[in-house]
Amino acid sequence: MHVKSAAGVAFDTEFPIVIIGGGACGLTMALTLRDAGVAVLVLERDPAPAGSTALSSGFIPACATPWQQARGVDDTIDLMAGDIQAQAKDLADPDIVDLCCRHSGPTLEWLTEKHGIPFVLIEGFLYTGQRRLRMHAVPERTGAALMARLLSAVEAVEADILCGAEVCDLYADGDGRVRGVGFRRPDGSEERVGCQALLLACSGFGGNRDMVRRHIPEMAEADYFGHAGNRGDAVLWGKQLGAEIRHMGAYQGHASVAVPHGILITWAVMREGGIQVNAEGRRFADESRGYSEHSVDVLRQPGGAVWDIYDARIHDLAMDFEDYRQAEAAGAVKTAADEAALGRSLGLPEAALGETLALARNWAEGDGQDPFGRRFDDKPVLTPPYYAVKVGASLFHTQGGLAIDTSARVLRRSGAALPNLFAGGGAACGVSGPEVWGYSSGNGLLTAVMLGRVAGESAAALVS
Ligand SMILES: Cc1cc2nc3c(=O)[nH]c(=O)nc-3n(C[C@H](O)[C@H](O)[C@H](O)COP(=O)(O)OP(=O)(O)OC[C@H]3O[C@@H](n4cnc5c(N)ncnc54)[C@H](O)[C@@H]3O)c2cc1C
The missing domain is CATH 3.50.50.60 (FAD/NAD(P)-binding domain)
Known part of the structure; x- marks a missing residue:
């Protein structure tokens, strides 16, 4: 070159x-x-x-769009720019952040009106750090x-x-x-x-x-x-x-790619209350952070692979995503009737896994606090039957x-x-x-x- x-x-x-x-x-x-x-x-x-x-996944964030307005979502350029800068600790170029946010709504409208590309608003959960529903997709x-x-x-x-x-x-x-x-x-x-x-x-x-x-x-x-x-x-x-x-040094990593299938498991699974455990059956970080920053912690775990663990409510939500449906069809998604069966089926230490799930339940009920700082009282407690996918971390783009x-x-x-x-x-x-x-x-x-x-x-x- x-x-x-x-x-x-x-x-x-x-x-x-x-x-x-x-x-x-x-x-x-x-x-x-x-x-x-x-x-x-x-x-x-x-x-x-x-x-x-x-x-x-084709999700494009945009603010003050007609698709948001139709669903009663009140979003602004300042809110969106504020969210991006909060994640970037105010170290992104403010003029470029403002430029992108300012153009986001009008550009999606232009693609629709002038070039016939329709969009829908992605609903059901908020991505980390986004105070409003603002992901759009075809x-x-x-x-x-x-x-x-x-x-x-x-x-x-x-x-x-x-x-x-x-x-x-x-x-x-x-x-x-x-x-x-x-x-x-x-x-x-x-x-x-x-x-x-x-x-x-x-x-x-x-x-x-x-x-x-x-x-x-x-x-x-x-x-x-x-x-x-x-x-x-x-x-x-x-x-x-x-x-x-x-x-x-900036990049998008992802902390939840099915192993060995290589299929993205939506982070909505974590955002909605799922947890990740390592080969010892233990959590290792706050999963409510962004999937990108979390990816570095996943890579540090024994074997570089961990398990997403969640329940039927979250599984049903994830089934809205094409990638997740593919992962299920490929056999990546495991189910187990209870904690003991889950440990056996994943090959994880049953006692440690049981303790991890019990702690999450306690924290959700206000008994104690997660040492990694995650709140557990803002989502329903995980209930059996359990679902699990073995995942690793990947570099998505720079x-x-x-x-x-x-x-x-x-x-x-x-x-x-x-x-x-x-x-x-x-x-x-x-x-x-x-x-x-x-x-x-x-x-x-x-x-x-x-x-x-x-x-x-x-x-x-x-x-x-
Ligand atoms: C699994 C996955 C999921 C993602 N999901 C999302 C998401 O939902 N939302 C989001 O915002 N981002 C997401 N991303 C990131 C997003 O895909 C990229 O940021 C975005 O597609 C970049 O667009 P681009 O046009 O700059 O590059 P690309 O779409 O990669 O296009 C670049 C093109 O340039 C061509 N090219 C390169 N070098 C040359 C050369 N020398 N001569 C000729 N052609 C060349 C390449 O062949 C390529 O076709 C995801 C990424 C991955 C991997």
């Missing part, structure tokens, strides 16, 4: 705007640009656009369906997408102005396309083991659950252009990346913007602060969709 001099370089073709990466961010950029009447070429390395977006409630709907919309507006096009080189002038890119086709041939502005939507570096080892050592041995083709290219090019890179301004222009280390380079989604520094504990549920697609929209608008203004 190189930045080369544009001097004397001839391009095979020219587009006003080139976008690298065809996930939620790149496709939102493309839709925005086509609305502005600008021709655009999306270059995607895979045979078909999918990215981490298609692997995701009716199928999967990232794959979100991608399919975005792709149909992009096809309808006749944006050009070239798949099997792995961008390797950027061609730039001495002042950092990008003149075009070079990409490799599956047969090994290389082509060059010139542009007036370049939009980076090629996500983070979760698929680059060396970068993960260097910037997120605690996740070096964890499974990476995101898109393997996200190899940190935006950061590698940005560095060569003198761009400011921020918060490379949140560090290129620093941008409120026009999504990539910033130099001096603080000035590069002339015609924009970034969004996993390519840009996110809104989670510098470390894992700062990730709020939904920060991934929030920055993919909203910064994609902002970058598209800014780039359209630059070339029109």
